[in-house]
Amino acid sequence: MKEVKLNIDGKRVQAKEGSTIVEAAREAGIRIPTLCHHEGISPIGSCRLCSVEISGDGKSKVVPACTQPIEEGLTVKTTTERVLKIRRRLIDRLLTRAPEAQVVQDLANEYGIKKAKTQDTEQKCVSCDLCCLCVRVCDEIVGMKAIGKPDGEKGNMPFLQNPKACIACGACAYVCPTGEIQMEDVGDTRIIHRWGRQEEYKLKKCSVCGSYFAPEVQLEYFKKKANLPDDYFDVCPDCRK
Amino acid sequence: METFSVYVPKLAPKYEGLVPGHRFCIGCGEALAVRLASKALGRDTVITCATGCLEICTSGFPQTSWNVPWIHTLFENVGAVASGVESGLKAQMRKGKIPEKKINSVGMAGDGGTSDIGLQALSGALERGHDFLYLCFDNEAYMNTGVQRSSATPYGASTTTSPAGKVSIGQKTWKKNLPDIVAAHNIPYVATACPSYPFDLMEKVKKGAETEGPAYVHIFSPCPTGWRYPVDLTVRIGRLAVESGVFPLYEVEDGSYKLNFDFPKLRPVRDYLKAQGRFRHLSDDEIQNIQQRVEKEYKKLKVRCQET
Amino acid sequence: MAKRTPLEVSVAVAEAAKMADVDVVAAYPITPQTHIVETLAEMVANGELNANYIPVESEHSAMSACLGSSATGARTFTSSAGQGLELMHETLYIGPSSRLPMVMSVCNRALSGPLSVWGDHSDAMAVRDTGWIQVFVENGQQAFDHILWAFRVSEDHQVLFPVMVHHDGFHLTHVIEPITLPEQEEVDRFLPKPRYPYALHPDNPVSMGCYAPPFIYSEIKRAQDEAFRSPEVKQSILKAWEDFGNIFGRYYMPVEAYRTEGAKVLLVTMGSFSETAMVAVDNKRDEGKDVGIIRLRLWRPFPYEEVRDLVKDADIVLVLDRCISPGAQAPVYSEIRSCLYQEENRPQVFSFTGGLGGRDIVVDDFEQMIDKGFEMLQNGSEKEFEIIGVRE
Secondary structure (H helix, E strand, O other): OOEEEEEEOOEEEEEEOOOEHHHHHHHOOOOOOOOOOOOOOOOOOOOOOOEEEEEEOOEEEEEEOOOOEOOOOOEEEOOOHHHHHHHHHHHHHHHHHOOOOHHHHHHHHHOOOOOOOOOOOOOOOOOOOOOOHHHHHHHHHHOOOOOOOOOOOOOOOOOOOOOOOOOOOOHHHHHOOOOOOEEEEEOOEEEEEEOOEEEEEEEEEOOOOOOEEEEHHHHHHHHHHHOOOOOOOOOOOOOOO | OHHHOOOHHHHOOOOOOEOOOOOOOOOOHHHHHHHHHHHHHOOOEEEEEOOOHHHHHHOOOOOOOEOOOEEEOOOOOHHHHHHHHHHHHHHHHHOOOOOOOOOEEEEEEEHHHHHHOOHHHHHHHHHHOOOOEEEEEEOOOEOOOOOEOOOOOOOOOOOOOOOEEOOEEOOOOOOOOHHHHHHOOOOOEEEEEOOOOHHHHHHHHHHHHHOOOOEEEEEEOOOHHHHOOOHHHHHHHHHHHHHOOOOOOEEEEOOEEEEOOOOOOOOOHHHHHOOOHHHOOOOHHHHHHHHHHHHHHHHHHHHHHHHO | OOEEEEEEHHHHHHHHHHHOOOOEEEOOOOOOOHHHHHHHHHHHHOOOOOOEEEOOOOHHHHHHHHHHHHHOOOOEEEEEOHHHHHHHHHHHOHHHHOOOOOEEEEEEOOOOOOOOOOOOOHHHHHOHHHOOEEEEOOOHHHHHHHHHHHHHHHHOOOOOOOEEEEEEOOOOOOOEEEEEEOOHHHHHHHOOOOOOOOOOOOOOOOEEOOOOOHHHHHHHHHHHHHHHOOHHHHHHHHHHHHHHHHHHOOOOOOEEEEOOOOOOEEEEEOOOHHHHHHHHHHHHHHOOOOEEEEEEOEEEOOOHHHHHHHHOOOOEEEEEEOOOOOOOOOHHHHHHHHHHOOOOOOOEEEEEEOOHHHOOOOHHHHHHHHHHHHHHHHHOOOOOEEEOOOOO
16 A cells, blocks of 8 residues: 655654554554544544644645545654644533543643633533544444434433444444443442443353343344344353354 | 454454464464454554464564564563563653653463473562563463473373373473462452453453553463364363363452352353363363363362452 | 772772762672672662662672663663672673663672682683773772773773673772772763663663674674774773773773883783782893783773784783683683684793682792793793692
8 A cells, every 4th residue: 555754743754644643642652542443443533633734835724634545755743732732622611511521531631721711510410521432432343223312302412322233242332532431340230330320130040051141132133133042142252163 | 341342343443562473373262362452452562472382473584474563573572572671662762862652562382381391580570670571372281392291281181291101191280370389479450361252362461561560461362273173172271271260361460359150050160171182182181170170270279359 | 079988999999989889789798809789789778979870689690680770771880790790791792782881890809619709810701701991900900990981982882782890809899099089070071971772661662682683693792892802992991091091090901011112032921910920020021031011901802902912022921811711721722722723923822820819929930930031031941831830
């Protein structure tokens, strides 16, 4: 594949054509902060934390590094005053939105923000940063579209409805950067904590070894999707010969 | 974390610290474990490697399989070299000679390089409190030199220097419990892992790297060549070892034990032993003997989990 | 202004490491090296030296930690002696073959058994072929000077080999001598900041210490040897001594000659006993005997040209070894002899061994050796080898 040469923070960097600035920078060991970015999921540039300044033709502009593709000869600056000002403003808002999220607190520390300028005392959920990684993973990777933004509730918590189509796979908990979504298996039950709710899913018991190995709802979905016999998941994968 | 196993493989870090083209045997559990560990560690890592399969299979001059900075010097000194790497980087950062950055100093060695010849260097490094992570890839014998027994070889296993014969069952001693010895140094983080549980392994390696001070992860690495089982069974053998209680997966965080996978009923060790050629000669009595020992150790571990 | 102070030589060595602003010290205590590392630990504890002191659990780990530290580009120092150096043995080969710069002061000590904490050169000779640049010093000032010199040579990009500075256990380490300590500014002028070109760092990943299959091992070892004996390395060694002299006023050479003009009998010595031997040479010169002494400073890479040049007019060369090689010729002797073997007018070379395990060699002993030399000059000698100062 063709390699593209560019300059990030004064360092000459070479990366594959079609990469984004975030990818090229990481490859070169240059850190750009991100929240809504995950390398396995298509970028949408919603959190804007990855804002960087690019220049060419004597002009410069601020772009989200996670969606901006690299170009030959591009000059990127990741920590200009303009960029830092944008990031500080964003982190300030994030601190209002998700004050208890560790990742947000770490960012605030790094950028020297002690306390958010505004407080939202009405807010029920104090960790969600609205990055929508859960929405995207459920759509793109799992294919269930169980989590989605409800229409017409702009600016509000997007995920208030119970995700009926959920198969309790945990992909959303895995990608959640703030720890708002968490999952645990307790005995015969899988519990998913999200947005102040606690959803319970029954786990299937292996008829041979007796261990609880997967949520029943998930196994039903697989059976239907792959057209498997009804007793296919009576035994766990380890006991299946 | 292992319960995520259905979709999250697509979300695992794409970064590879150990790249293809290496010379590991087909079905090598260690290669799999190192690959997963290097994904969890990421780019900002310096690896110190002991002599052994890992070094031989990844570094034949003039080639290298490593994307991260990597140093090999000798067999028994990984703990000490990693101490030096950590101190060298820290001192230079403190003195402004190189930019401040979180860089993981990681030692990697096999069971021989850890529990036998390298134990002293490891113990010293743990006791001195260096901020580093040590990964032991335990394939239960000196595999690189041709399957000689080590102190990590389990009871009853036939190796080239503990062969089963007319008057011998093979290895006559019980496996040295290295995670326990390491935990006795009162370091902040000790864990056991197995590549058959990839997300658990990555999580533990990541945790170990993020820990301030010494961290240790003992990684059970099935070896088709030395254990004599078909190469496609590596992942299954690892799972059998965990499910039978032969190699329980647990963490010790600041002295507090936590069993990561607790099964309602342990699988019989026979299922695990019978799958491997190195245990083929064992009589029913000996298998029973091993079963009792495994249960006893497992119970001890569970008591510790409750008490701490 | 540089100041002259009475200092224990071990403290002076530690002082030199401090003035070199070392980043990492990894050491394990062993007599007679302890005062060096104790002093360094104290300096770190008092904040006088900004370094990481790694109190390792063995010499094997001391050198191993130094390898790791040096590989990250940190200025690295250690010190050992006798059994400690032997326990390090395996690790010593790694530094030169991986081209890792660092400095070790070796407080020469006899090897067990029987156990002896006192001085001789057995430990130095055991590590002769490890590929380190090695120098022997004769007094405290030289010990101090050569630590600074060693860092300068070791870290030179033309060199990148580790350097051992040998000084005699007890005879040097534990004596108090007047030492001239330079100003920090002078040291900084002589010794630039280290910039190791292949440092282990994620920004520029390298694989270090790969294994070599038979198709390449010989080529790698030859490359190492060629680099080690290259004119570039020699030039760097000489230039560092020259610059040192220009800044500090003390000049050194690979081989130092003393009263060799017209000498028929020549003594060859290494280390602190050289100064005693010089007194004997003075006495004998006063008696009208044509005797001189050459003192080997640079031991590896061996200064063949210099030795041949200094020895060419002598008839008898008396080599003193402080080490025995059971069943064979003493190491310095055999080196000197083989160095001269191809010469057209080669002198007769005689081997003395003495000063083992802390046994003194006094002026009288050296005078007797010189007398024997002149006897050989007249009557020849059946023997080639003698252990001196030993009871029957």
